[in-house]
Amino acid sequence: MRRLALLVLVLGSLASAKGVVAQECTGCHTSKRTEPQTRFANGLGRWTDSQCFGCHAEINDVAVKRQKREPDPRYFAIPVREDKLAHLAKTPLAYMNAPELLEHPGQKVPRISSRGLAAFLKRPSTLSQKEGSRAPRMMAYPSLQSGDVKDVAALLSVRLPAREAPAAKLTASERKDADTLWKARCASCHAGDKPLSGRDGVSLGLYTPEWTYEYCREQPPYARADRQMPEVPLSLDEARLLHRLFDEMRVEKERELDARVTRLAMKDAAMPGAVPPTMLAYLWGPFFRDATCVHCHATSPRAASAFTADAEGLKTYLKKKSGEEYWRRLETRALEAEHGLVAAKPGMPMAGMELPVELRRLIARWVVDGCKDTEGKTWCRR
Template identity: 60%
Template structure:
């Protein structure tokens, strides 16, 4: 019987061992399956599962573009997006995940992704592109990623560096000076600054192997294609690439410490907020806020996210009972710090993979927390 089941799985093209939650989510953005609908999604727009972020967002963006071009599309009535957002999606700001590469490990002899850095990246993603001046990473974070899950994701993505390298040796003073000089003369003009020319900062560049950095800088790779390449050829030998790779790792560690220090210094009472809540805000917070702040994208559809918080009135009450209003405010405030650093915090901010909520809304939530988290009926759900 076991052999019969295995044969059927092979004939159907299905894996004998189903992917775990985290690896399954990766397939929805970084494999050819991202454009293959699986089943009907909750909003009725198309046929996408909650793990297929790229596919669902691509369909939404397609509807937005057709709407902007005044082309009739029957899917328009099911799009849960305001008209002004539809316009921006079609012109300047498409939804998250649209820049996700279908293949993160292109064909060729040179391995691109460093396994030792992939785990760091998945736990705390860093900015891959700058959208409308925003720097908040547009990718899911997996802070509780386990070695077994990392290995599964690496296999699924086709990462070629299958064995972990020896433990990284910190740069000594002379090496750090040499690496800093290389960064300043070869990389910094494009990969640093608030409005950098390249979307990849030093922290993100650390995801790539020294061999790939060397080959790419010298224009010796076939992906991206030469006609789509925007980076000029930069003379760099392999030893220099290895030194830069170590520098990028050190810079990630430094940036993580800086971000975590800023998050630890956040104080609810010190945040700008109104003296009192305006009429209607409490009703908004317990209802439309879940969609406006994009909470429902994960916390009403994904089992993994819903285990932490369910984006509805009952879920809010449970969260406030089990945790606190201050923690809710803190997670939302953390996202603003992540946006400034282009890096996810140790305890990720919300909304994950999206832009921070407006500062004005954050201040209103701060006032709501200090007033003990009242619901529309006036009952309070948290301590001040």
């Protein structure tokens, strides 16, 4: 019996260890996203690090009520400054646009492509227009495994295609036809830095060509009252050709972004002059919260294993990696915002907005000067 119990325990632990990527999706894309583990006496939820949507939704709600002068006992437990709460009343915290349902009820064909989902999870692209930034608001999983894709699909009730045509490079004539089709039928709404629809060709690669064909015909269940996309004449073969174009668009834009990341030069970006002592104290303390580092690097095991968001964690990171790597990840996020696509080595803050350029330039100067702490000791690895 003891051996049997031990076997059950081992198998149970293996089962719980499976699907780490899928587990991180639970707090944003399932019905459990609004369910706190427990409640404080004043009604504020006790949220885990994976329950981003629910925690942010509750803070946003308190901010709105505070702005309306409505009494709310949760206000006293919210770890947010008064001026920040006033800002949140008009500009809510992130994750509120995370869809709970990824499938359209009644659809006949699978909507999401296995290959497209894998590409999106590895390097998310912008799926909707955001005011002020195009930085994708989605966690990236650069080390994604094939099993992770299946776990995510199962968790979110996504019906992946039983078979998919392998990726095939377009010939010169096919590329010309695909480009012509794109410009004639799609570009007016899906092209440009901020496409009218919120989805460019890279993002459209998430879906299957069969679903695109059905959706463009504006047939039930797609002909909803809130639908904004007009009916577009498109054959199934044309849809398949377009999706091969979307695959190539992603490859081309990934290469373009990664090339820009490679060309980043810290000394060129560094602001002139020395970093003020008050700013040194800021970089070793309040910065971790203001830059949202603590949201992942003080709670999530995956993020905290790479970098712990406190002074000691920063020292360890600077010695193990380098100050230039620290700056480069922050600067990469700004490039991701320009491209609407995550880099091969994701920028920081992941799933958040890029830091202001002035702050990034100051951090570059701080690194060039040796990553000094408030006592003047340098921590950058040479």
